[in-house]
Amino acid sequence: MNQRFSLNVNGTAHAVEADPDMPLLYALRNDVGLNNPHFGCGLAQCGACTVHLDGQPIRSCITPVSAVGDGKIVTLAGLGTPEKPHPLQTAYVEEQVPQCGYCINGWIMTAAAFLKEKKKPTEAEIKDALSGLKCRCGTHMAILRAVKRAAEMMG
């Protein structure tokens, strides 16, 4: 049975009527109209669907919409804008990271949460924090350059 939920996404409340078991990903993509979290696996194995829930990166493909409560959801679109970019977004453009770009969401959202906690991380720490995320195109070298660059920008 569908239920009504109020989702706080990028600072705005959205009313969503859905099966409580439906993963948050589909609510964000199809009900809220945010395309940036992507479906990559639906199995918490790739990161393409990553969003922040109260500052923590979560995989929205396995998070039931009913489990979100009044937690604050931030998506890549809410992380920064061309006018006020997040350092990772700036670094991604500077480093020209993506090939297809389908994986961007997972890497930036995961790295953003990590860099908020960890100042001046080592290369090994960055790699560990991003381990498990997938990029099938193999842009790992550029991803690492961009995260390092953003880490520097964030001091």
Add this chain to the structure above:
Amino acid sequence: MTKMEKTSAFSRRALLKAGGALVVSIGMPVGLDTVLGVNAAYAQGARPPLVPNELASYIAVNADGTVSAFFGKMDMGHGLFVAIGQMVAEELDVKFNDVKVIMGDTATSVNQGGASGSTGVQLGGKQMRMAAAEARRVLVEMAAAKHALPADQLAVTDGSVHAKADPSKKASYAELIGGRYFNVQLDWNKEIGNLLYAPGKAKPKPYTEHKIVGQPIKRADVAPKVFCQEDFCTDVKVPGMMHGRMIRPPAAGSEPVKVDEASIKDIPGARVVWQKGFLGVVAEREWDAIQAAEKLKVEWSPSSVAFPGTAGLYDHIRAAPVRKRELGANVGNVDDAFKTAARVIEAEYEWPFQSHASMGPACALVEIKDGKVTCWSGSQKTHFVRDGVAAILKVPTEDVRTIWVVGPGSYGRNDAGDAAMDAAVLAQAVGRPVRVQYMREQGTGWDPKGPASIHRARAALDASGNVVAYDFVSKGFSRIDVLMNESNPADTLAGHLLGVPLRVNDGFGVPAEAYVFEHKRSAWETIPPLLDRASPLRSAHLRDPVGPQIHFASESFIDEVAAALNLDPIEFRLRHIKEPRDIAIIRAAAEKAKWETRASPRRDQRGEVVSGRGIAYCQRNGTRVAVIAEVEVNRTTGNIRARKFTVAHDCGQIINPDGLKLCIEGNIVQGVSRTLWEEVQFDKQAVTTIDWLTYPILDITEAPETIDVVLINHPEVGPSGAGEPSIRPVAAAIANAIYDATGVRIRRVPFSPDRVKAAMA
């Protein structure tokens, strides 16, 4: 437009109708152009038919003077559209930012083959370059007519034609033709696809005058991607759209015999589409479609399919009948040379099926409205998708438009084309637009696979240790069980499931290198597919189709021969190469990597972790690549760390060096992934590697620490391809480095820890 021009344009069209296409160039004594005015002859208000021999099919000058370049290929993320923009801007003498490249929409571009075989610049760019050069020529002639000056006294700066002697005498492209279309015919070679070539009369600029080509211009699509302003094909929605999901049989070869629609009656709006073997569901909401696909009760026919299973794969290939054999190199008399050899070195190598395993499973959307079909697809080849969709829906090709929207990763003939066909069948069946996205297990389990193969190599040595004969043969599944595009239902899952059998096509390949041996033979043999329709193991093009497998074997073997002769691997290679560009590329890599001349393996290491270096080199359609890998091998765990790569790359003329470097990095990393981890596994009736756990790829913690790229530019020979060549030698470079480190030769991919450990035991 002035009244006068309108009239001329009209008469021109009338004339064209009556007398066929004829454009007379300036300088002819009394031509049509002189009567009508050159502007009217070269420019017209209505777009000419979208055919390969019309200049307007490639280039248009907009009212504001910006240029639209209509490109029948598309960018798989290497910044191809930047390179094309550079080439077009260069030839037209306009600012780079004034060119917009519009890719892969069948309503605006002709079929230039889509993304295919690293030909984006090599062939697609060549055509765009010729078209742009012709457009410039025509525009200069129009300006010449306007100012009554000979064309050779005019120059072009930033889209403005002016007299060399008096820059105040000028006419901008916008004034000359802006907002109208070229009416100029090209000399088309009557090919479509990659081979399409239709030059005009103009010659492109000599490379010495290039100002925009060769610049490291950035991609303009990265910012919109990171700021979520650009749609992927997964994001496209149209009013009234339903969500579809496909249901694949649990065992290959099974078909649905009973479908219990009541089993999903509780899911709002869910409907079943069942036609022969084709089974899908649609629903208003995506989650409902997923639920319906999961809950639908289906009874499947028993399958008589008996795959050899992963363990039996290579024995199966060895024993399988040969469908087709083709020779590559054939110099001297190899068989006789082996009979008299003092020593023969032999080895056999094995490469598994591999999956595209694109970042997201494929997605497509099809809308059928008023008899017109529109398909949004991430396929590499939208023009062929158009043909396939038309065929499966049994509608005329002209009634189908396919719009390319970037997909979730593409490295060849992946699942994108199948998704487009499925969406078309579903949309027609339910009379509503349908968006289909596959689930992960379908993306990895049911995509067309890179073919598995074995490779046998032999070298005959004379008494003093010279290689006198070389013999190399690959035997494997065809690279084109299903063709590289989806223009025919016989090459798609939907086609197979609706009863169109696979028409097997045979294709493989031979090593591409420049080794000279007195007697030399290379050949390939294909074997029958494992199943004649709807097979999860149907084989097709996967990035650098069969290149990684062939060169893993051929370049490992060259190293084996060098080692047997106790020679440095580079020294041995150079002894047998005469081609200057090939020699140069190997030397460039060696120099950059500070290669130390000595034979492999090194024998000076103790301890758990040992390191080694290895080289591999190859060609690909004119491009040359040499890769040196430096690896660490953990002798206890069998774990390989591919730490450093040095890549020397010569693809002729470099259009954009920064884009090229990124493209090479991606090739290397994907190559490492496929070498160390990737293997499609299967049992008697199904593929069992169906997600990222069962089909692992390289993790960032395993990525190389360094990839050094040396680019060699040969502007005088024109550009060749770069999208794939550098993935080719990666596996062999790693295998050779492992041998250098350990003295152990790994002849089967992937080099997973278990396999390496077993090989070292």
